Amino acid sequence: MESRGLRAVAAPPLHTFEPLRRTALNRIFIVVYTSAIIALLYRHAQTLLHHSTTSLLSFSLNLLLLIADLFLAFMWIGAQAFRVRPIRRKEFPENLKKVINEEDFPGLDVFICTADPYKEPPMNVVSTALSLMAYDYPPEKISVYVSDDGGSALTLFAFTEAAKFASYWLPFCREQNIMERSPKVYFASNNNLSWSPEFEKIKRMYEDMKEKVEHVVDKGEISDEYIIDNPHRQVFKKWTKGFTPTDHPAVIQVVLDRSKDRDVSGNHLPNLIYVSRQKNKASPHHFKAGALNALLRVSAVMTNAPIVLTQDCDMYSNDPKTPLRVLCYLSDPEIQSNFAYVQFPQRFHGKNKDDIYGGESKHVFKINPIGLDGLNGPNYLGTGCFFRRRAFFGGPSTLIPPEIPQLHPNHVVNNPIKSPEILALAHQVAGCNYENQTKWGYQNGFRYGSLVEDYYSGFRLHCEGWKSIFCHPERAAFLGDNPIILVDMLSQCKRWCIGLYEVLFSKHNPLIFGTRYMGFFMNLAYVNYSFWPTWCIPITLYSFIPQLALLNNVSIFPEISEPWFFLYVFLVLGAYGQDFIDYVLDGSSFKRWWNAQRIWMIRGQTCFLFATVEYLLKSLGISTHGFTVTSKVQDDEQSKRYGQGTFEFGVASPFFVPLTMVAIINLFSFLYGLKQVLVGGNMEEGLFLPMALSGFIVLNCLPIYEAIALRNDKGKMPTQVTVIATFLSAALSTAAYLIFNQ
Numbered sequence: 001m002e003s004r005g006l007r008a009v010a011a012p013p014l015h016t017f018e019p020l021r022r023t024a025l026n027r028i029f030i031v032v033y034t035s036a037i038i039a040l041l042y043r044h045a046q047t048l049l050h051h052s053t054t055s056l057l058s059f060s061l062n063l064l065l066l067i068a069d070l071f072l073a074f075m076w077i078g079a080q081a082f083r084v085r086p087i088r089r090k091e092f093p094e095n096l097k098k099v100i101n102e103e104d105f106p107g108l109d110v111f112i113c114t115a116d117p118y119k120e121p122p123m124n125v126v127s128t129a130l131s132l133m134a135y136d137y138p139p140e141k142i143s144v145y146v147s148d149d150g151g152s153a154l155t156l157f158a159f160t161e162a163a164k165f166a167s168y169w170l171p172f173c174r175e176q177n178i179m180e181r182s183p184k185v186y187f188a189s190n191n192n193l194s195w196s197p198e199f200e201k202i203k204r205m206y207e208d209m210k211e212k213v214e215h216v217v218d219k220g221e222i223s224d225e226y227i228i229d230n231p232h233r234q235v236f237k238k239w240t241k242g243f244t245p246t247d248h249p250a251v252i253q254v255v256l257d258r259s260k261d262r263d264v265s266g267n268h269l270p271n272l273i274y275v276s277r278q279k280n281k282a283s284p285h286h287f288k289a290g291a292l293n294a295l296l297r298v299s300a301v302m303t304n305a306p307i308v309l310t311q312d313c314d315m316y317s318n319d320p321k322t323p324l325r326v327l328c329y330l331s332d333p334e335i336q337s338n339f340a341y342v343q344f345p346q347r348f349h350g351k352n353k354d355d356i357y358g359g360e361s362k363h364v365f366k367i368n369p370i371g372l373d374g375l376n377g378p379n380y381l382g383t384g385c386f387f388r389r390r391a392f393f394g395g396p397s398t399l400i401p402p403e404i405p406q407l408h409p410n411h412v413v414n415n416p417i418k419s420p421e422i423l424a425l426a427h428q429v430a431g432c433n434y435e436n437q438t439k440w441g442y443q444n445g446f447r448y449g450s451l452v453e454d455y456y457s458g459f460r461l462h463c464e465g466w467k468s469i470f471c472h473p474e475r476a477a478f479l480g481d482n483p484i485i486l487v488d489m490l491s492q493c494k495r496w497c498i499g500l501y502e503v504l505f506s507k508h509n510p511l512i513f514g515t516r517y518m519g520f521f522m523n524l525a526y527v528n529y530s531f532w533p534t535w536c537i538p539i540t541l542y543s544f545i546p547q548l549a550l551l552n553n554v555s556i557f558p559e560i561s562e563p564w565f566f567l568y569v570f571l572v573l574g575a576y577g578q579d580f581i582d583y584v585l586d587g588s589s590f591k592r593w594w595n596a597q598r599i600w601m602i603r604g605q606t607c608f609l610f611a612t613v614e615y616l617l618k619s620l621g622i623s624t625h626g627f628t629v630t631s632k633v634q635d636d637e638q639s640k641r642y643g644q645g646t647f648e649f650g651v652a653s654p655f656f657v658p659l660t661m662v663a664i665i666n667l668f669s670f671l672y673g674l675k676q677v678l679v680g681g682n683m684e685e686g687l688f689l690p691m692a693l694s695g696f697i698v699l700n701c702l703p704i705y706e707a708i709a710l711r712n713d714k715g716k717m718p719t720q721v722t723v724i725a726t727f728l729s730a731a732l733s734t735a736a737y738l739i740f741n742q
Ligand SMILES: O=c1ccn([C@@H]2O[C@H](COP(=O)(O)OP(=O)(O)O[C@H]3O[C@H](CO)[C@@H](O)[C@H](O)[C@H]3O)[C@@H](O)[C@H]2O)c(=O)[nH]1
Pocket: 113, 114, 115, 116, 120, 147, 149, 286, 287, 288, 291, 311, 312, 313, 314, 381, 382, 383, 451, 452, 453, 454, 455, 492, 496, 627, 628, 629, 630, 631
């Protein structure tokens, strides 16, 4: 027993869980609200039957509303999967040492992905890597692998510098017991007021490294003055003339070797390995999933640690004890047999006070995973996730072995990582034809076929019978960037939507394939996500149809005096109220909730809609999709406006056209309704609901009116967009007028 690191005597608990108290209320509400949905559908059926005999126009209008409501109902029901069994877990890392000896801690291979030195500045990637190398975990058990899909010598240069800095930084962090072990964050924060000569010295070293690396990145090449000696020069010899980001041989460089390299206080340094897999234009590289699979193989050949952490290059460690929390789960024998991963939430730094773009995405990153934790576990979120390597090779009871024994999860590496055999094999498995005729991406490793490789891979693992765990300590384990420019946020969201459609319309879709392998609610959650972009259907219909009807004095909602009126009120307040309570219970302010619901509406009118159209075009063979990396660089003026909570438009993006049209049409319909109320027309009773709707949308659109009419900075709405949107709104209203008055 001792030799396996576990002691037989009654061990103290490492983790527990309890159901959330609100579960019973959630379930009751599900029943009540579902009854209300059924009542609504009954009303729709009644109206449709009635109008089918009167006029084609009102029949079509009611049909459109029925379609919108069917989608709303479907999405609402799907979201209940997250509410039936939410649980809260707790782990006790302080008990760990009583259960397992430090020398028996498993090895940890950390994967960091980067793809573009200009959108993801190497200094930031380096800071992330340093924060992870400095984990409070035996350094001789850590290997950090950096995947560079940008194939950039600049990034490798930054890492050769970081390796030198690491031998000072790691002991400094441990001695001073620093929590923020990303040097970028540590030196930028105001917490390090405790001045000392040591602090000054290390800060200067950091500044020097930063200046050097940034200078090299600005120049775009590594000039001779920065090359210290011949071995250093050798490192960059692979960057020959024909070397481009999309066409180059594999580059694998062991920057730090834990068996030899020591820090200034004499401790081991972790392994640090730079990997840029081979690329050529003829072989598909499957974006991030492809990069992660290359890392899975290269790391198997070199270290083959049983635990693998996947990390985006902007997500630095904010808590050095995170791996100990993970061990609380992964050293539990019961969990070892059927759990694939421990997922941490994605959390972000640098959000403005009210989070105007709803970047914290509370549902996706926190509330929903807590809900799934009581079922089979959270979906994989792409970063901040500790996997058991075994999970990439078939289900818990059916191992699908890799094509060569050196990649087997149980294989023991005996040779040093710099030995020629190891390096040769590592280069071979990072080759772009290596995966041909193998199961990589289809049965082994991260799965191909979707731009949301995280959602899709997690889904397939759950289908194979794996379970997962959500771990969300109070102090964020990781913090990262997310877009502070509206158009970047919308493009990122569009990419996710296309990825989700790729899954929805694939052979392995949750709707049909998933139901065979998972419990009803677990699968329902995956179904709900895959339909995420279809929110654009009800949102767009509700943004235009009732408003155009109002402008033409046509009543499509129940009047205040009808009992059905209350059904509408209940359905709206129920859904919004539930969402609001979720936010408040999680400690958010009203404004943050308001902004989150606004972004949901904006997404429905922009990226969800464009993704749907683009996906259709692709299905017809008219366009193709790529993974556009989100930029993590910010311009000062834009950052300033973001800090003030001002919306950033600025560029004439097609996204802004429907958005501006919604703003215009809702404003006009609201004003028209107001006039009717004042004049006292004949449809006053029926005015309440459509006016409440357009009034609500107008409130949501306030930043848009401001950007059109009141602002003069570079982030205002481009005139071109306003002109096009005005023209299209006029055209739409005229068309509606002709249809309503034929
Ligand atoms: O061809 C590629 C493209 C991207 N990346 C890396 O993938 C990560 C995520 O890319 P980013 O542009 O930051 O995308 P986001 O939309 O912000 O990422 C979210 O969505 C992705 C797709 O669902 C997930 O993989 C991420 O973990 C999740 O944070 C970054 O580290 C990139 O360097 C690659 O390695 N190769």
